[in-house]
Amino acid sequence: MGLFKKRTGVLPGFGLSLGFTMTYISILVILPLSMIFINSATAPWEKIWQTISEPRVLASYKLSVGASLMAAAINVIFGVLIAWVLVRYRFPGKRIIDGLVDLPFALPTAIAGIALTTLYTENGWVGQFLSFKVAFTSLGITVALMFIGLPFVVRTVQPVLQNVDKEVEEASASLGANRLQTFIKVVFPELMPAALTGFALAFARSLGEYGSVVFIAGNMPMKTEITPLLIMTKLEQYDYAGATAIAAVMLVFSFFMLLVINLLQWWTNRKFI
Amino acid sequence: MSGHVPLPYSSPQIQKSSKEAEPRWVRYLLITLAVGFLGLFLVLPLLAIFIKAFEKGSTVFFEAISSPDAIAAIKLTLIVAVIAVPLNAIFGIAAAWAITKFNFKGKSLLITIIDLPFAISPVIAGLVFVLLFSSHGLFGPWLQAHDIKIIFAVPGIVIATLLITLPFVARELIPLMQTQGTADEEASMTLGASGWKTFWLVTLPNMKWGLLYGVILCTARTIGEFGAVSVVSGHIRGMTNTMPLHIEILYNEYQFSAAFAVASLMSLFAIITLIVKNIIEWKANKSMAPVEGEA
Numbered sequence: 001m002g003l004f005k006k007r008t009g010v011l012p013g014f015g016l017s018l019g020f021t022m023t024y025i026s027i028l029v030i031l032p033l034s035m036i037f038i039n040s041a042t043a044p045w046e047k048i049w050q051t052i053s054e055p056r057v058l059a060s061y062k063l064s065v066g067a068s069l070m071a072a073a074i075n076v077i078f079g080v081l082i083a084w085v086l087v088r089y090r091f092p093g094k095r096i097i098d099g100l101v102d103l104p105f106a107l108p109t110a111i112a113g114i115a116l117t118t119l120y121t122e123n124g125w126v127g128q129f130l131s132f133k134v135a136f137t138s139l140g141i142t143v144a145l146m147f148i149g150l151p152f153v154v155r156t157v158q159p160v161l162q163n164v165d166k167e168v169e170e171a172s173a174s175l176g177a178n179r180l181q182t183f184i185k186v187v188f189p190e191l192m193p194a195a196l197t198g199f200a201l202a203f204a205r206s207l208g209e210y211g212s213v214v215f216i217a218g219n220m221p222m223k224t225e226i227t228p229l230l231i232m233t234k235l236e237q238y239d240y241a242g243a244t245a246i247a248a249v250m251l252v253f254s255f256f257m258l259l260v261i262n263l264l265q266w267w268t269n270r271k272f273i
Numbered sequence: 274m275s276g277h278v279p280l281p282y283s284s285p286q287i288q289k290s291s292k293e294a295e296p297r298w299v300r301y302l303l304i305t306l307a308v309g310f311l312g313l314f315l316v317l318p319l320l321a322i323f324i325k326a327f328e329k330g331s332t333v334f335f336e337a338i339s340s341p342d343a344i345a346a347i348k349l350t351l352i353v354a355v356i357a358v359p360l361n362a363i364f365g366i367a368a369a370w371a372i373t374k375f376n377f378k379g380k381s382l383l384i385t386i387i388d389l390p391f392a393i394s395p396v397i398a399g400l401v402f403v404l405l406f407s408s409h410g411l412f413g414p415w416l417q418a419h420d421i422k423i424i425f426a427v428p429g430i431v432i433a434t435l436l437i438t439l440p441f442v443a444r445e446l447i448p449l450m451q452t453q454g455t456a457d458e459e460a461s462m463t464l465g466a467s468g469w470k471t472f473w474l475v476t477l478p479n480m481k482w483g484l485l486y487g488v489i490l491c492t493a494r495t496i497g498e499f500g501a502v503s504v505v506s507g508h509i510r511g512m513t514n515t516m517p518l519h520i521e522i523l524y525n526e527y528q529f530s531a532a533f534a535v536a537s538l539m540s541l542f543a544i545i546t547l548i549v550k551n552i553i554e555w556k557a558n559k560s561m562a563p564v565e566g567e568a
Contacts, residue, residue: 011458012468017371024364025386028436032401033389035411039404078310085307089300097308099551103315105490106543106550108497110517111536114524115318118325118533125321126313147314179295208394210500211517215524228396228500235400235504240409247397254392258385261392 033251040248043241051245060227061249067138067226068206071145072153076199079153080191086154087161101154104147109211112147116140117216136218141226144212149202156198157191160268164190193268200264204257208250322540325533337523337531338538345511346519346535349427353515354495357434362488365442370476373450374458384447390439398436399504402429425507430515433501438494445487446480453479482557486550493546497539 040048051057085091086098104112119126120134120143127134134140164187172182210228217224225233227250234243295303327334337343368387372380390398405411406423416423423429457479461471477484499517506513514522516539523532 011374011455011462011471013370013472014375014377017367018375018377021364021368021371021383024367025383025439028432028439029386029389032398032405032436033393035401035404036397078307081303082307082311085304089304091304091308095551097311099547100311100315102547102550103319103543106493106497106546107319108499108517108536108539108543110499110521111322111497111539111543112318114520114532114536115321115325118529119318119321125317143314147318150314179299204392208392208397210394210396210503228394231394231396231400232504235403240404240407243400244404247394247400250394250397254394258388258392262385 036244036248036251039241039244043245047241048245048248051242052249056221056225057227057230057246059222060225060230063138063141063223063225064207064227067141067145068203071142071149071206072199072203074142074146075149075153075202076195079150079198079202080157080195082150083154083157083161087158101151104149104151109148109209110215113144113212113215116144116147116212120216135216136220136224138224140216140218141213141224144216145202145206145209148209148212149206152201152205153195153198156201156268157194160191160194193264197261197264197268200257200261204254204261207253207257319540319544322533323537325529326537328533329530333530334534334537337528337534340531342511342514343519343535346514346516347538349430349514350496350516352427353431353434354492356431357438357495358488358492360435361438361491362442362484364439365444365446365487366480366484368443369446369450369480370472372447373453374455387440387443390436391444395437395498395500396504399433399501401436402433402505424505425509426513429505430502430513433505434495434498437498437501438491441491441494442484442487445483445490449480449483450476482553482560486553486557489546489549489553493543496542 082101086094086101117135117140118124120130120140121127122133122135124135132139134143168186169182172186173179177185208228210226210232213226214229217226217229219225219229227246231243231246231250234240234246294300368383371377372384403410403424406416406429407413408417410424423432457475458471461475462468466474497517498515499521502515503518503521506515506518508514508518508522510522516535520532520535520539523529523535
């Protein structure tokens with residue numbers, strides 16, 4: 001590939017390491033993912049359009065995007081709060097709580113799914129105290145996605161908050177601003193890029209999430225069927241063309257989100273260098 | 274990205290005026306809200322797993338984790354991890370070496386491609402290999418002619434897991450090695466060491482904490498992967514069921530205690546992962562300090 005031309009370098013191993021890297025990602029990432037677009041491009045366009053604009057599929061996009069947005073929004077509020085508390089305050093058990101934030105990264109998603117379902121069914125530990133249904137509704141999907149997305153927000157905001165210059169806050173205070181004014185006008189603008197990055201990361205992850213959602217969702221067509229599940233259903237019916245068409249829609253959206261996240265991260269880093 | 278997060282050691286609290294610090298009741302309220310939220314959404318589900326696992330007594334628990342199907346699932350999960358984690362670790366080292374030690378065009382494009390598996394749905398990661406290797410797939414007829422089975426068999430599970438966990442080690446090593454630069458390696462080469470010797474004696478010790486950290490995250494995800502594996506496994510009991518798939522089957526058969534018993538084993542591993550991760554972060558912070566001072 002002429003694109004990856006070496007320019008400088010005293011150290012050895014450039015050809016070997018880059019050659020191995022390129023071969024590896026070509027086999028595991030580029031070739032497999034391009035199958036989605038190759039298969040979609042060779043299928044008749046009307047048929048693809050029919051598949052991806054079916055009411056049941058449209059309902060799944062709406063649900064996946066809606067529940068993911070809702071979960072990411074709640075996570076931004078509580079994620080910033082948790083990051084704030086962990087960075088600024090001292091309290092017993094703080095180290096343990098800080099370590100626990102990463103639990104959703106470490107716990108298999110299917111296990112999170114069955115645990116949350118058990119808690120939020122009508123006679124579950126949490127569900128019995130609620131006057132509305134959570135499990136097997138879109139609310140349950142949101143709860144599962146909140147679980148999955150929380151560490152993304154906390155772990156993006158936390159380091160930025162640590163680097164916020166306290167002198168600026170002191171200056172704001174000495175100029176007569178109260179604590180709330182200082183937070184809204186001085187601290188929050190500093191945190192904005194990181195909070196948005198966390199939001200985008202959580203949102204992107206939530207859109208494709210499968211394991212934690214399928215158990216709590218109930219999986220009713222038109223009501224609680226997320227897009228990844230729809231792909232799974234089509235596959236089980238050996239409708240490979242249909243599954244591929246929907247996957248292509250999701251992939252395009254994922255690429256778009258990746259672009260947004262890269263731009264946001266560039267914005268975050270620019271502010272702190 | 275979200276990998277290297279320094280531990281939040283708070284600076285010594287100095288007595289502040291009310292304008293610079295929140296009133297005590299606000300502080301307590303915020304701490305209560307944060308801890309309450311984490312308790313409700315993280316701690317409670319974790320507790321539920323262990324309590325439900327032992328709800329029907331320890332006999333049911335031990336029967337569930339020692340049944341032949343469970344043992345087969347544990348074995349398969351370990352086999353997948355033993356193949357996938359080292360491969361992705363070698364890939365991570367090679368990719369980080371190429372990206373951080375040399376300048377070339379298309380570097381940021383390469384990093385974006387390495388990040389891609391983080392952005393795609395696990396279901397799609399499974400689907401793409403069905404499109405390649407199933408009997409209707411691109412290589413299907415050839416594989417059938419040579420009697421090789423990939424989809425609905427162990428190789429498919431390994432390949433789909435490889436795709437999902439591909440970025441973990443590379444993503445830890447790239448930022449770490451970027452801050453370390455190339456000076457150490459160049460010094461070693463100037464002093465006459467060979468390339469491999471330089472790698473083993475200089476680069477590897479420098480990146481050991483980052484590598485270990487990446488390997489731990491990669492292992493956790495490999496073992497717990499559900500969506501991608503679910504697509505390619507075919508759910509053959511005792512043959513192509515990994516631990517998460519075994520849990521799903523038990524749960525869907527209303528064998529809740531058995532499902533949670535196996536789930537509690539995996540949760541225990543997740544907790545150990547978190548503890549090891551925190552120890553590594555602590556160690557890395559300690560050993561990284563002088564390096565950062567030099568830069």
